[in-house]
Amino acid sequence: MSKHLRLDIDCSSSTAILGHYILPCRIGRGGYIDSTNGCEGDEKTPLGHYNLRWGLYRADRLSPPPRNSLSPLTWRPLQPNDGWCDDVNSTAYNRFIKLPFSASHEALWREDGAYDIILVVSHNDSPPKPGMGSAVFIHIAQPDDRKTLGCIGFSPDDMIRLLPKLHCGMAVNIYA
16 A cells, blocks of 8 residues: 555546546535635535545444554544534634534434445645635435535445545545
């Protein structure tokens, strides 16, 4: 495995490439947009160069994801009170939070399986700029072929294929 391997997401064909893997993926139902023009709630996948930060998983449904020897992703089991702030007026904007939380947020503990595995991508996070978009995750796609709200979605089988190849800091190139 090469430390220089990167995950390429081609939004124009809804395809992901990682080494010799070429896999279908889902993108935002609003399409895609240059990351400097995106805004909170536009349902578009932001184009740009990012890195994998860390991962979350539903320990009540899955074993801990695999770690690799290069630079393993840091994994944290999800808890029912985990969330992500999407309130542009909050100092916690585009940050992991604990519920209850008074500002607008997304609950990460979902029954539909989409967030059984979440990979956090470095979009608008260092530091977050209010309104430029939050919570760009790589997660499990819905089984009905539904597009995401701006994230990248993979089938459960394809996500399992990818996980052993991923590492902390890995480049994620989202383009059209």
